[in-house]
Amino acid sequence: MHFAHRLQSLQVNVFADMDQAKSLAVAAGQSLIDLSLGSSDLPVEDAVLEVIAQSLQDSSTHGYLLFHGTRRFREAAAQWYEQRFGLAVDLETEVLPLIGSQEGTAHLPLAILNPGDIALLQDPGYPSHVGGVALAGGEMYRMPLLAEHEFLPIFENIPAEVCARARMMVLSYPHNPTTAIATLPFFKSALEFCDQHDLALVHDFPYVDIAFCGHTPPSVLQADRERKRSIEFFTMSKSYSMGGFRVGYAIGNAQLIKALRQIKAVVDFNQYLGILNGASKALTSSQESVARLVGIFKERRDVFIEALKDIGWSVTTPAATMYVWAPLPEPWQQNSVEFCKQLVAQTGVAASPGAGFGQSGEGYVRFALVHDPDTLKIAVDRMATFLHT
Ligand SMILES: Cc1ncc(COP(=O)(O)O)c(C=O)c1O
Incomplete structure (x- = not known):
């Protein structure tokens, strides 16, 4: 069969690789904390x-x-x-x-x-x-x-x-x-x-x-x-x-x-x-549920940023969105994909490599705040062990 050339331009997909890395980590017995997708865990009204x-x-x-x-x-x-x-x-x-x-x-x-x-x-x-x-x-x-x-x-x-x-x-x-x-x-x-x-x-x-x-x-x-x-x-x-x-x-x-x-x-x-x-x-409807949701993401943001600070990872506090965009520490600064693959394999914490969003995203990792504060703290604890060993 013949396929269109345009499929070639759709093949670079770091996120498909990460999906596989997550499955492998779970198959190897890791308990997954998935911070890689901006898919809200909160219920619809x-x-x-x-x-x-x-x-x-x-x-x-x-x-x-x-x-x-x-x-x-x-x-x-x-x-x-x-x-x-x-x-x-x-x-x-x-x-x-x-x-x-x-x-x-x-x-x-x-x-x-x-x-x-x-x-x-x-x-x-x-x-x-x-x-x-x-x-x-x-x-x-x-x-x-x-x-x-x-x-x-x-x-x-x-x-x-x-x-x-x-x-x-x-x-x-x-x-x-x-x-x-x-x-x-x-x-x-x-x-x-x-x-x-x-x-x-x-x-x-x-x-x-x-x-x-x-x-x-x-x-x-x-x-x-x-x-x-x-x-x-x-x-x-x-x-x-x-x-x-x-x-x-x-x-x-x-x-x-x-x-x-x-x-x-x-x-x-x-x-x-x-x-x-x-x-x-x-x-x-009255946009009260939206205000509540914003409060929830703000609390998560504050807990996550503070926990990162406690492990020596200094990250700018975001003014908006449900994400944290963190510059990678040494020795990962030029290899966000490898960082994310090893992080999920060794700790079960899944994040998105900055390079997946384009060349200028290299050197960063994106965390989606789609878990409650306690789970976010556990994720940071696991990352501390990963970063400091
Ligand atoms: C910039 C941007 N556009 C679009 C979307 C997807 O929106 P939708 O679910 O409406 O397709 C997202 C989801 O993360 C996004 O971040």
């Missing part, structure tokens, strides 16, 4: 589950769902944006439900790039941003995110010949994996750069709610209030712990939304209506 359960009993929700059937969810999404950011969007043309935001960010390049066009991506960055460009036959220019620049890209460093062939820029703040945050003036400068080079400005925004100590992450649409060229992706996976339900939405520039909708029309018939109903409930 009962009120949301009840709405989904009721929908299951209603056979009118069981069929294919065309765009007109998603209106209630689009309304809920638009209402959420209006309340949070004071932005009124058009329900018909500026909001699009997704089967998880990853689906949307991976499909969008198919709607923007011709083969050989360039997408400007963050490095380190989220794997679906890279994968989507590869699927579309696009080329990537990886904008390095470095600690000395607060993990923000320096637009002036992008070569003119790259800018000439670029068609889109993808940003995501609060940022996975570095936990960096961006300000509204930063988004305004990104928009200016995209205006100058006629690029679509894509913002992946899964951690909008998970920010601490008074930081309120801005939306890119606050910088681009007329929605000239920006599209933002929101997911129900983080704020509402609905990762397995696969639901999110895109919001922003009507032409970009229409183009993404055209691509999706070939691929899917939207998320199941019952899940969209549950997601609408989550978006429109």
Whole structure:
């Protein structure tokens, strides 16, 4: 049989290697503490589950769902944006439900790039941003995110010949994996750069709610209030712990939304209506459960950072996200993959190697705070033994 060349560009997957390393560790008798995946351990709100359960009993929700059937969810999404950011969007043309935001960010390049066009991506960055460009036959220019620049890209460093062939820029703040945050003036400068080079400005925004100590992450649409060229992706996976339900939405520039909708029309018939109903409930209810969730992640963050400090590993306290981005100590500074493989084999603690998120992620490891504080302390104790023997 013959297979497409594009599969080659999808083969670099450190996370598949780590998956295997985890299985081997478990098979060898280690008790696994998995801090490698940003998949929340917290339950979905009962009120949301009840709405989904009721929908299951209603056979009118069981069929294919065309765009007109998603209106209630689009309304809920638009209402959420209006309340949070004071932005009124058009329900018909500026909001699009997704089967998880990853689906949307991976499909969008198919709607923007011709083969050989360039997408400007963050490095380190989220794997679906890279994968989507590869699927579309696009080329990537990886904008390095470095600690000395607060993990923000320096637009002036992008070569003119790259800018000439670029068609889109993808940003995501609060940022996975570095936990960096961006300000509204930063988004305004990104928009200016995209205006100058006629690029679509894509913002992946899964951690909008998970920010601490008074930081309120801005939306890119606050910088681009007329929605000239920006599209933002929101997911129900983080704020509402609905990762397995696969639901999110895109919001922003009507032409970009229409183009993404055209691509999706070939691929899917939207998320199941019952899940969209549950997601609408989550978006429109009092956001108390979100506030509780943020409190839980903050407590975990504080416990984990303090425990790392106690074992001599000094790490910046993140202002947002459910992750800790830790610079690796000697002798691991240039080998995050080996560090993670040996760590899980010897201690059962699984983390994500920085190199898995791109070249500029080398020298770091990402911990997802998806266990309770006591388990996180046990993980750090085990790491102390690993690091000091
Ligand atoms: C930056 C980023 N985008 C997208 C996703 C996935 O979101 P979803 O579950 O909606 O596909 C994640 C999950 O970790 C993420 O960190």
